[in-house]
Amino acid sequence: MTALLQVRNLVTEFGGAKGRSGIRAVNDVSFSVERGRVLGLVGESGSGKSVTGFSIIRLLERPGRIASGEILFDGVDLSRNSEEEMRRLRGKRIAMVFQDPTVTLNPVLSVGTQMIEAVLAHESVSKDIARQRARDALGLVGIPSPEERLAAYPHQFSGGMRQRVAIAIAFLHKPDLIIADEPTTALDVTIQSQIIAEFQKLTEETKTAVIWITHDLAIVSRLADDIAVMYAGRLVETGPVSEVLNDPRHPYTAGLIASVPSQNQRGERLRQIDGMTPALNRLPQGCSFRRRCERADDGCLVIPELAPSGDRSFRCIHPVTKVSAS
Amino acid sequence: MVTSIIRRLIQAVFVVVAMTVIVFIGVNVIGNPVDILINPDANQAERARVIAHYGLDQPLWRQYLLFLQGLLHGDFGDSFVYGRPAMGLILERLPATLELAISALTIALVFGLPLGLYAGLYPNRVSSKLIMSGSILGFSLPTFWVGLMLIMVFSVELGWLPTNGRGPTLELFGAQWSFLTGEGIRHLLLPAFNLALFKTSLILRLTRAGVQEVLPQDYVKFARAKGLRERRVIAVHVLKNLMIPVVTIIGLEFGSLIAFSVVTESIFAWPGMGKLIIDSINLLDRPVIVAYLMMMVLLFVVLNFIIDVCYTILDPRVRLDSKA
Numbered sequence: 001m002t003a004l005l006q007v008r009n010l011v012t013e014f015g016g017a018k019g020r021s022g023i024r025a026v027n028d029v030s031f032s033v034e035r036g037r038v039l040g041l042v043g044e045s046g047s048g049k050s051v052t053g054f055s056i057i058r059l060l061e062r063p064g065r066i067a068s069g070e071i072l073f074d075g076v077d078l079s080r081n082s083e084e085e086m087r088r089l090r091g092k093r094i095a096m097v098f099q100d101p102t103v104t105l106n107p108v109l110s111v112g113t114q115m116i117e118a119v120l121a122h123e124s125v126s127k128d129i130a131r132q133r134a135r136d137a138l139g140l141v142g143i144p145s146p147e148e149r150l151a152a153y154p155h156q157f158s159g160g161m162r163q164r165v166a167i168a169i170a171f172l173h174k175p176d177l178i179i180a181d182e183p184t185t186a187l188d189v190t191i192q193s194q195i196i197a198e199f200q201k202l203t204e205e206t207k208t209a210v211i212w213i214t215h216d217l218a219i220v221s222r223l224a225d226d227i228a229v230m231y232a233g234r235l236v237e238t239g240p241v242s243e244v245l246n247d248p249r250h251p252y253t254a255g256l257i258a259s260v261p262s263q264n265q266r267g268e269r270l271r272q273i274d275g276m277t278p279a280l281n282r283l284p285q286g287c288s289f290r291r292r293c294e295r296a297d298d299g300c301l302v303i304p305e306l307a308p309s310g311d312r313s314f315r316c317i318h319p320v321t322k323v324s325a326s
Numbered sequence: 327m328v329t330s331i332i333r334r335l336i337q338a339v340f341v342v343v344a345m346t347v348i349v350f351i352g353v354n355v356i357g358n359p360v361d362i363l364i365n366p367d368a369n370q371a372e373r374a375r376v377i378a379h380y381g382l383d384q385p386l387w388r389q390y391l392l393f394l395q396g397l398l399h400g401d402f403g404d405s406f407v408y409g410r411p412a413m414g415l416i417l418e419r420l421p422a423t424l425e426l427a428i429s430a431l432t433i434a435l436v437f438g439l440p441l442g443l444y445a446g447l448y449p450n451r452v453s454s455k456l457i458m459s460g461s462i463l464g465f466s467l468p469t470f471w472v473g474l475m476l477i478m479v480f481s482v483e484l485g486w487l488p489t490n491g492r493g494p495t496l497e498l499f500g501a502q503w504s505f506l507t508g509e510g511i512r513h514l515l516l517p518a519f520n521l522a523l524f525k526t527s528l529i530l531r532l533t534r535a536g537v538q539e540v541l542p543q544d545y546v547k548f549a550r551a552k553g554l555r556e557r558r559v560i561a562v563h564v565l566k567n568l569m570i571p572v573v574t575i576i577g578l579e580f581g582s583l584i585a586f587s588v589v590t591e592s593i594f595a596w597p598g599m600g601k602l603i604i605d606s607i608n609l610l611d612r613p614v615i616v617a618y619l620m621m622m623v624l625l626f627v628v629l630n631f632i633i634d635v636c637y638t639i640l641d642p643r644v645r646l647d648s649k650a
């Protein structure tokens with residue numbers, strides 16, 4: 001069985017025209033997501049996670065564009081789809097949830113309007129039926145008295161409730177794939193937990209595949225089946241979550257894990273990766289992580305390949321092994 | 327919603343009352359009206375008669391109350407120049423000015439909104455850049471010069487449109503209107519375009535700036551991510567947010583259209599209030615000035631009230647007292 005989504009050698013650039021290349025926010029990224037599976041896409045701020053998500057659903061901001069590569073969704077290359085073909089997929093088969101629920105809903109339209117239009121965008125049903133669908137969807141994500149809440153406006157909801165509305169909209173058409181771009185980052189911890197549980201329940205019911213973008217490894221270990229670690233536009237490590245988190249091979253992944261608070265001993269200084277993410281237009285020669293890597297040597301002056309090993313892969317010449325990491 | 331409207335109504339009444347005090351002090355207390363009203367050669371008895379006639383011998387608060395009483399009856403006294411009730415003169419000229427201002431505003435909206443929307447949606451097209459350069463011209467060319475040029479081109483050279491007056495009018499709601507006759511519309515065109523030019527540029531630039539501010543918002547991206555057609559994204563999600571600043575500006579600028587129509591009215595000999603008030607100021611025709619000022623106060627208060635109501639309709643966040 002082929003995967004639902006197969007991203008192959010995706011390159012997304014900002015600026016730069018024919019011939020010249022711009023800033024590569026996504027650089028030669030390949031991964032796949034099977035039906036009903038959850039992929040955790042992690043990495044520091046600016047590593048290109050969101051741009052990867054927006055490339056798939058083809059909602060890149062100008063001057064972003066897909067420069068090369070393939071995005072095979074159910075066998076169709078999305079990067080070659082027309083705008084109208086994409087529109088029919090968006091919200092219907094590929095949905096998206098954004099980071100900040102206070103700005104994802106239009107402040108001047110009622111929640112009902114924003115849900116009903118989402119139904120009507122893909123189905124020719126009467127407004128009454130669309131309204132019923134919207135109401136049921138609100139109930140499904142645990143919003144009390146959904147009938148009345150349809151008439152309310154976004155500012156009358158709390159942040160957590162607004163994210164539930166956004167999730168209800170995302171699941172309206174039982175999509176095959178949801179791209180969730182840090183959907184809990186802006187919420188406080190207890191709400192976070194509820195939202196994640198809600199999400200898990202819905203994905204199990206609808207068999208929806210999820211790309212969950214985050215920099216919170218704890219969420220990934222709880223939610224995801226697979227993990228893909230991004231650094232400066234490239235994937236540096238992929239594999240099943242438990243294996244990668246227990247036994248990271250790439251020094252950057254190892255560093256991320258070591259800097260999770262619960263991994264540190266009490267009283268010990270919180271460990272963190274030294275240095276800053278390099279600017280995309282001033283990447284070091286060879287491995288992008290070279291300047292921050294303890295294991296770097298002259299061998300790292302050539303860009304390492306993403307080398308597969310079993311169902312995992314990593315992009316490093318001197319990978320971490322369990323013995324050397326401890 | 328109803329309580330917020332009542333609250334705003336009460337505020338409006340306060341504003342009007344405050345303005346009556348300011349106008350009263352400005353016109354009656356600063357400077358001595360007796361000097362203006364009375365021939366310097368008049369004898370003592372005549373002086374006293376005139377002072378008593380205008381109530382100027384009364385204490386100030388009495389004078390103010392008399393002034394208010396007059397206001398309530400729409401009585402501002404007779405014009406010194408025309409010898410007729412001042413309010414009547416203003417009301418006679420009001421429709422001409424209103425008609426000119428409304429036409430100008432309509433033109434400004436009809437051209438400014440779509441052009442601004444286009445320039446905002448496709449900022450890199452050559453046509454958008456042309457539109458934006460054009461709007462700079464609209465901003466910087468002086469109204470009187472444009473008015474003269476319009477007359478030169480369309481009246482003198484081409485002979486298409488008349489240059490002065492309102493043309494034939496028809497009665498509607500008890501006032502005379504030019505736009506009801508074909509010839510009247512021909513008279514209205516040049517002055518209306520002249521007055522509209524600046525406002526068109528203003529609305530155009532405001533709309534474009536609004537589009538560029540709204541487009542990158544997450545809620546627009548989310549609307550697209552739902553699979554909405556681009557037409558709906560623009561016409562509902564973008565436009566509805568855009569209308570909030572546009573409505574504010576329209577309301578405020580409508581007042582200034584009326585107040586500054588005087589240049590256009592003078593060039594095109596348009597018999598509106600602008601021309602009347604300039605003449606009255608020159609001749610120190612106090613009752614007309616007072617009537618004009620109070621009319622303006624009322625107009626601005628009513629406009630602001632209408633804007634507030636529009637706001638409440640457009641922006642749900644303003645409906646503070648609505649329940650969820």
Ligand SMILES: Nc1ncnc2c1ncn2[C@@H]1O[C@H](COP(=O)(O)OP(=O)(O)OP(=O)(O)O)[C@@H](O)[C@H]1O
Nearest residue numbers: 014025044045046047048049050051052061062280
């Ligand atoms: N609109 C844009 N114009 C130009 N460059 C952009 C734009 N959006 C993103 N980029 C570039 O793409 C890079 C990756 O951005 P992206 O938003 O994907 O990061 P991210 O991994 O999602 O980070 P975060 O965790 O902060 O959300 C940025 O560092 C920036 O250089």
Ligand code: SF4
Nearest residue numbers: 287290293300316317
């Ligand atoms: S390739 Fe070299 S520099 Fe890059 S992560 Fe591996 S050891 Fe470090």
Ligand SMILES: [Mg+2]
Nearest residue numbers: 049050051181
């Ligand atoms: Mg992001």
